[in-house]
Amino acid sequence: MSRCGFIPPFVLENLAKANVEEARISAWDSNQTTAKRSAREINVYSLVQAAAKNPLRYVYDCQNKGQQRVKLVRKEGDPATGDQDVNLVYDFAGVTRDFYKNTLKRNSIDDNGLDLILNVHYGVKYMNAYWDGDEMTFGDGDGKIFTAFDKSLDVVAHELTHGVTQYTANLVYKGQSGALNEHFSDVIGSAIQQYYDKVTAEKADWLIGNEIMGPTLYGEALRSMKAPGTAYDNDLLGKDPQPDHMKDYYNGSSDNYGVHINSGIPNKAFYLVSMDIGTDKAALIWYEALKKLIPTADFNFAVKKIADSARDLTNKKQVPQGSTQSVRAAFKEVGLPTK
C-alpha cells in the first residue's frame, strides 16, 4: 500500500499548507500507523485542526485495564477532579507544554499545536510510563516499589519529549541513537523540573525518577545525571549500570542495546555544561541540536551538532560567550567524540 493510501488527499493538502509534512512523514516512518492506531485516523484530522491552535490536554482514566482511552475524565479547561493522578498529569503536561512554548518556542509535540493525550491508571500495578507514537500512558505502580508514574513532573516531561523527538530527529530507539532518544528526554525532563522548582543547576538534585519511588525504595532514584551509575544500589533493582564515560560503554543487547544505560554518558555532559552556563541555556542548545539530528545519529554526530548549535546560539547572543568551549570540554570529559 502506498503511503497516501490511508490519508484522504484533502488531508494531505491541509497538512502541506500547515507545514507539517515532515512531521507526518516522520510519524509514518516510525511506523506508528499500526493496525491498532489505524482505527485512530482521527489523529491525522486532529493534526490538521491543530495547525493554528493551542494544544489541548485530554486525560483518560484507563480504569486499571490494559487499554488506553477508556474514559475521558478531564479535558482542557475542565475543573480539577477528585482524582489526584488525573489532576497531576494534567498540571504537569501543562507545565511541560508551557516550557516548550515559552522557553523553547515550540508549539507542542509537533510544533503545530498537537493535542496532548494522557492515560492514567493503566493496567494493574503497572510499573511504567511510555510513549507509543501518539500518546502518553502511565501506570499506578504497586505502591510499594513504585508509586504512580504520573506523580513526577520529570516523568511526564520525559514521555512528552519522546513525542518531540519523534517529530524532530525521530531517533531510532536502539543502540546509540536510542540512547540519545532517552538522553534528550532526560535533558528536557530535568530542565523542566528545575524550571518548575525554580532551582539552579548548582542546587538541583539531578536525579531522575526519585519522586516515584515507593516505600521499599524510598531515597533511591532511577538515574543520576550528575553521577551516572550511583542512582540506586539495592536487591530489587541491582546496581545502577549507567556509565559516565565512553570507556565503560555498555555493549550488550539488553534494553534495546542499552538505551537507558548508555544515555548516562551524554547525560553527564549535559550536567557539566549546565553547571557552566545554566540549565536553561544548555537545554536550549540541546533542543536546537535535536532538530538537526538524523534518525540514525550516533554519539559523535550528536556531539558535533550540539557544538554547532552552541556556536549558532552564541552568535545570536542567546547563550553566553564560551558556551561552545564548555560543550566541547564537557564531552571530552566523558570521552567524546571517540576517534
Added chain:
Amino acid sequence: MRIDFEREGGYAPLQLEYHADTDVLPVETRDKLLDLVKRSKVMEIQQSDLERSSQSFPDAFTYKLSITEGGKSKSLSFNDITVPASLHPLLELFQELALEQRLKK
C-alpha cells in the same frame, strides 16, 4: 507445563524473569497460573499476529514468553503496544511471581 517469562526495558529499570515448572509449584499458584494460561488462549496466538513486535517504542516494556506443554511449544515476543489484551492478567501474575521470587532471594 514449563514456563519461561522475561520482561525488560521500561522507564524504570526493573527487569523481571520468571521460570517455572508448574508440576512443582504450590497448588494455589499452579491452579491460578494454569487457569490464566487457559483463559488467555496463549497457545493459539501466532507470532505473525504480533508482527509489529520487532518495533521499539520509547519506554515500553518488551516481553518474551515461552510455554511448553505435552510436546507443544509456544514462544512469543511482544511489547506493551502489541500485547494481546487476553495476556494482561497473565503478565500481571508473572510480575507478582517474579517479584516474590526476587524478594525471597
